Amino acid sequence: MKKILVPTDFSTCAKAAENYAFMLAKKIQAELIFIHVVITPVDWTKLTKEQENFFPDTKIAISKAKDQLNELVDQAENEGLSARKILVYNDGNEKIHKYVGAEQIDLVVMGSHGQYGFRDHILGTNTYSMLRRADVPVFVIKENNPKVELENLVFATNFNEETGESFRTVEKLSELFGIKLKVLFVNTPTYFMETNDIMNIGKSYLKDFGNYAYDIHIIDAFKEERGILQFAEKSKADGIALVTSGKSDLIQYFSPSVTENLITMTDLPVISIRKSKI
Incomplete structure (x- = not known):
């Protein structure tokens, strides 16, 4: 794992994600790539220097963004890390999730206020768009994140075979960062299962997709989110990991994923x- 992408708008929310990314990068000596999007009234890349003068406010915003990105790169280098910056001019068509593939990113760390709004959710904020489309792990960090380290991670799963490869990814992350992984099954009234059945399915799942022996934790709750949060608090977890299906924006609005719901409900890293796709 060599590259960490950190989208930022330089807000206090983004600052929390930046700090978290610094912590992760130091553990594995990864390169930090800071990316910022400047909203432009036209396609900025097609303007001449003279034409740029017609948009003085945009020029100021670009200059300020360059300075702030340079400060982040300087901070990283002063702390012994490799870093670089990407400034994106966005006239409404640019999507930053495409940079994950283009830059061969290994994981993304980004902030979120974790608040739903009808217009924002239909259009898809950068964070939720990244969750649905990125093919690498996405760490979502809240402004009030209470954790400065990642030592105990709850992985909530339904032991569905389709998520097996994703579990292997989580396990690799735990190995890389020295994380203690806690496997959780939330037993809800809607999909109620007897404990013996859960244990048998879970053991088979871990045998097929895991490299280590894990205890299987079971908690009863009316909703998956409620059970995950209760267990995370009880186990003093530093973060929560889940497999996201990556539904389209429209479908997600009418049936939000557990991952997105959790982001609105907890200050823990998700x-x-x-x-x-197997």
């Missing part, structure tokens, strides 16, 4: 692993 790690989204998109379901692998």
Whole structure:
């Protein structure tokens, strides 16, 4: 794992994600790539220097963004890390999730206020768009994140075979960062199962997709989100990891994923692993 992408708008929310990314990068000596999007009234890349003068406010915003990106790169280098910056001019058509593939990114760390709004959710904020489309792990960090380290991680799963490859990704992350992984099954009234059945399915799942022996934790709750949060608090977890299906924006609005719901409900870091296409 060599490259960490950090989208930022330089807000206090983004600052929390930046700090978290620094912590992760130091553990594995990864390169930090800071990316910022400047909203432009036209396609900025097609303007001449003279034409740029017609948009003085945009020129100021670009200059300020360059300075702030340079400060982040300087900070990283002063802390012994490799870093670089990407400034994106966005006239409404640019999507930053495409840079994950283009830059061969290994994981993304980004901030979120974790608030739903009808217009924002239909259009898809950068964070939710990244969750649904990125093929690498996405760490979502809230402004009030209470954790400065990642030592105990809850992985909530239904032991569905389709998520097996994604579990392997989570396990690799735990190995890389020295994380203690806690496997959780939330037993809800809607999909109620007897404990023996859960244990048998879970053991088979871990045998097929895991490299280590894990205890299987079971908690009863009316909703998956409620059970995950209760267990995370009880186990003093530093973060929560889940497999995200990556539904389209419209479908997600009418049926939000558990991952997105959790982001609105907790200040803990939430790690989204998109379901692998196998």
